[in-house]
Structures are given as C-alpha cells and as structure tokens.
Amino acid sequence: MIRRVILIVLDSVGIGALPDAAEYGDAGANTLLHVAEGVGGLALPNMSDLGLGNIIQVPGIQAMDMPKGAFGKMQERSAGKDTTTGHWEMSGVVLEQPFPTYPQGFPPEILEPFKQQIGRGILGNKAASGTEIIQELGREHMDTGFPIVYTSADSVLQIAAHEDVIPIEDLYHMCRVARKILTGEHAVGRVIARPFIGQPGNFTRTPRRHDFSLQPPEKTLLQLVAESGEEVMAVGKIKDVFAGVGITNSLSSTSNEEGVLRIKEFLQQDKAGLIFANLVDFDMLYGHRNNIEGYAKALAAFDKELPGIMALMSPEDVLVITADHGTDPGFPGTDHTREHVPVLVAGRQVKPGVDIGTRRSFSDLGATIAELLHCGSTAHGESFAREIIESIRADNNNFKGGDDSWTR
Structure with missing residues (x-):
C-alpha cells in the first residue's frame, strides 16, 4: 500500500522538443542537453541512479544497466508551454484552448x-x-x-x-x-x-x-486527495498555481534550497497524502536569463540533496521527479520552450528499471498518483501505477529504515 507521494517539479527542466514544438518556435530546444553541452557535461549521480541517463543521452550522465527507479518522459497534450498549463495537466486537467498571451502588450x-x-x-x-x-x-x-x-x-x-x-x-x-x-x-x-x-x-x-x-476548470488530483481525507502539502508556488484549491497546508519558499528544506519538513511530519513541490530557481534565475552555468550548478545542488530527501521516506512512500515545461538557456530568446519532461519514480515498492516509455499526456502522472493513493480517478490520463509498483511484501510491514539499498 502506498500512503504518501512526494511530487517534485524541477521547474523548466525539459529534455527535448515536442513533436509540435516548431508551432511554438521551439524546434530543436532541449534544456537538459544544452545545459550539459554548455558546461562540458553534467555530473548528477543520484538522478542517474534512478534512470535519468536511460531517458536521454546527455554528456556526463550515464545510462544504468538496472536503474534503481522507474523512468520515462511525458508529452504535453494541452496547448501552451506555461507553468499553469503544465501543473494543471499533471494534476489531471487538459486544456483544449491555450491561455491568451499578449506579445504586443495589453489592449x-x-x-x-x-x-x-x-x-x-x-x-x-x-x-x-x-x-x-x-x-x-x-x-x-x-x-x-x-x-x-x-x-x-x-x-x-x-x-x-x-x-x-x-x-x-x-x-x-x-x-x-x-x-x-x-x-x-x-x-x-x-x-x-x-x-x-x-x-x-x-x-x-x-x-x-x-x-x-485562475481556479482550475475541472477537479484536480489535489482535490481528490483532499476529499479522501488525506493531506495535500504544497511547497513553493504550488498554492498560487492552483489558487489554493485542494491544498490543505502550504509552505512558501524563495529558493531551491529553501524548497528542499520545506519538503523535508513535510516528510518529517509523516502525514499521509501528497507533498507537491515546485523548485523554481531553474526557470526563474537561470533559464530565463540564459545562464547555463548557473543552471548546471542548480541541477548538481538538487542532485546532492536527493539522498537526504529519500532517507526521510518510509517504505510506503513514492517519490516522483518531473518538470512542467522547458526553458532552454542555450536556445535563442528567454522564454519557455515546449519540451518533453522527464519522469523518475523511486521508492521501496517501486520496481527498479521499469521504462514507462513516452506518456502521451502529463495527465498520466495525475492518474497514476490518484491510483497509488486510492482517491478516485482524474478526468484525464492513463495510469501507469500497475507497471511500476511491486506487490507489498510482508517484511515491508516491519521495515524500520535500516536498509537503504534503494537510495544512493
């Protein structure tokens, strides 16, 4: 049984242009690849262990023979490439019409x-x-x-x-x-x-x-979790992105470092439900400012924090690492880029080395988390929960955290 999911959005860490990226002026965008090439290779050993190098070939990141996590990538089905669209879709809301934009200013x-x-x-x-x-x-x-x-x-x-x-x-x-x-x-x-x-x-x-x-136009994963009686614990700008709807507790953060601390605070409270965090520095400080070196350092800093996050997880926890769009700092311009996003899933009950492939919508993630937490079904998305979760072993009930072989 899964009791808690920790969903961490690495804001803007895209991994390659979507098939329709040219319609957005983003053909050839690849945030992670261009950051790696710009600094002569990335060293992200902990995310590599979970399967990051099995999703995309990036200088410095190795593909593992048997990753410790499940891995794959997702396409965005909604029109757009913004924060709200990406977060809403991963919570089960698909937008058929993009939000309006005003490149020439407001009328x-x-x-x-x-x-x-x-x-x-x-x-x-x-x-x-x-x-x-x-x-x-x-x-x-x-x-x-x-x-x-x-x-x-x-x-x-x-x-x-x-x-x-x-x-x-x-x-x-x-x-x-x-x-x-x-x-x-x-x-x-x-x-x-x-x-x-x-x-x-x-x-x-x-x-x-x-x-x-805006408030989401449909019921989200957050509302399903909250209505089931469990906690929805938001970190960073998640509360703002969802206009507070479906959130039971929120901690603000002003940096990736502070965001990680807030994630750990919620983990130590040991409440069942969903911890949903956004780490915004990748996008705000580095992607939009074309700062490749800063982006690379921020990725390395998060990777270094990952074992500390995983050490606080119980056998009934599942960790998901993903992104909401790209903001390729090596690409012309300073705007978001329409890209695939990575999915890394880890936990004591997660089958190692499972390739979930290329999901056709971010909403597959929301459907998966809803099934893991037994809180109903989202309006959109195809769950991959049964592909990645092992049957619960009897010895899991007695696990006290001494065996950390699934973490680095």
Whole structure:
C-alpha cells in the first residue's frame, strides 16, 4: 500500500522538443542537453541512479544497466508551454484552448478599466524581462508612482512596483483588480505581483512576489486527495498555481534550497497524502536569463540533496521527479520552450528499471498518483501505477529504515 507521494517539479527542466514544438518556435530546444553541452557535461549521480541517463543521452550522465527507479518522459497534450498549463495537466486537467498571451502588450479594454480602478496611470505595457524592465522604467516609476505593467511569452500580466513607492498590500490590491478584469477571452493564467527595492541602477526584486491564478476548470488530483481525507502539502508556488484549491497546508519558499528544506519538513511530519513541490530557481534565475552555468550548478545542488530527501521516506512512500515545461538557456530568446519532461519514480515498492516509455499526456502522472493513493480517478490520463509498483511484501510491514539499498 502506498500512503504518501512526494511530487517534485524541477521547474523548466525539459529534455527535448515536442513533436509540435516548431508551432511554438521551439524546434530543436532541449534544456537538459544544452545545459550539459554548455558546461562540458553534467555530473548528477543520484538522478542517474534512478534512470535519468536511460531517458536521454546527455554528456556526463550515464545510462544504468538496472536503474534503481522507474523512468520515462511525458508529452504535453494541452496547448501552451506555461507553468499553469503544465501543473494543471499533471494534476489531471487538459486544456483544449491555450491561455491568451499578449506579445504586443495589453489592449485598451483591459488597461483603461484597470487604470480607472487603481486611480493612476501605468508604465510599460510590453513583453519584457522582469529584471530588465525595472532597470529601464524604475526611475520613472519612482517619479510618477505609476506601476510597471508587463508580460512575457507566458499567459501572465505582471505588475512591478517599488515597495517604498507602492506598499506591498497596495500592489496586491492592484493585482486583485487586474485578476477580476481578466476574464473570458482575456482570462490569463496568472497575474503576478513583482515588488522590488533599491535605487536607479541597482534595483533588486524582493521575495514578496505573489501569484493570483485562475481556479482550475475541472477537479484536480489535489482535490481528490483532499476529499479522501488525506493531506495535500504544497511547497513553493504550488498554492498560487492552483489558487489554493485542494491544498490543505502550504509552505512558501524563495529558493531551491529553501524548497528542499520545506519538503523535508513535510516528510518529517509523516502525514499521509501528497507533498507537491515546485523548485523554481531553474526557470526563474537561470533559464530565463540564459545562464547555463548557473543552471548546471542548480541541477548538481538538487542532485546532492536527493539522498537526504529519500532517507526521510518510509517504505510506503513514492517519490516522483518531473518538470512542467522547458526553458532552454542555450536556445535563442528567454522564454519557455515546449519540451518533453522527464519522469523518475523511486521508492521501496517501486520496481527498479521499469521504462514507462513516452506518456502521451502529463495527465498520466495525475492518474497514476490518484491510483497509488486510492482517491478516485482524474478526468484525464492513463495510469501507469500497475507497471511500476511491486506487490507489498510482508517484511515491508516491519521495515524500520535500516536498509537503504534503494537510495544512493
């Protein structure tokens, strides 16, 4: 019997372009491969042990004769390549229509009522890097008090403001105003508050970012787990991505390192259900900034933490490592890339060396976790639970954690 699943999303760690990537301008994208090539090879021994090198050939990562985990990759069935779409799909929600994007900026029917309701003008209104636009418009923002409104290739409206010019609660209020306006054909996936501090030429973003997301249109894996009476423990931006729906407890994090600590906190509580974590540094700090070396170091740092996570798992736990899209730092541009994502599954009851192949939808993962936790069925997805879980052995009932042969 599986009592708890730990689902860790390595934000943006894609492993190769999807068949329709050219429609998104992403033909040839491969986040993990290009990071590895950019640094002369990656050393990720713990994920390699679980089967990462059996999914994709990457310099420095070996394929194992008998990986300690199950392994494979997933295609995204939904239209899009953004955070919300990826996370929703892995929870069982498939979107037939992509969220709207605004590469040329937002139209007057959005901005005019927004300006009227907040009682001031705006700056920006274009697609831009968040760090670059605050350097470009930060001084004017401080002089005028107008918030900086911008977007990206994702379905987002972002509002940046200096904390000394627009207090954080006022910034959050502006985001709520925008969220109420952005409905129907303009229902973007997220409205994001982007506070910053500092002086012209030396602005830095603060950790008080907050995402205001749409609620999922269908019942998700999270709701199924919560309704079954078990815990849904969110780490990082998971609560924001799901607008809090189906989450019973949440711990925020401002970095991968802090995210790992929060995962360990939940593991030590030993509550049944789902631990769902997003480690955002790969995407936010390195993918979007084309920082190949930083990306590689972040991957190595997570790999080093993996044995500590697995040491806290019980025989009734299953660990899943995956991603939500790509953000290839070696690819032209700074936007997300439409890619396959890896799936690594580990645990005392997981059959070693099982190749689950290429799943046709991220929703297969949600269907699998729902079956593992016996909490019903998601609306979409084909479970691979029976391919990867061994029959429960009698000696598992007496396992006290002394045998760590399935971890590195």
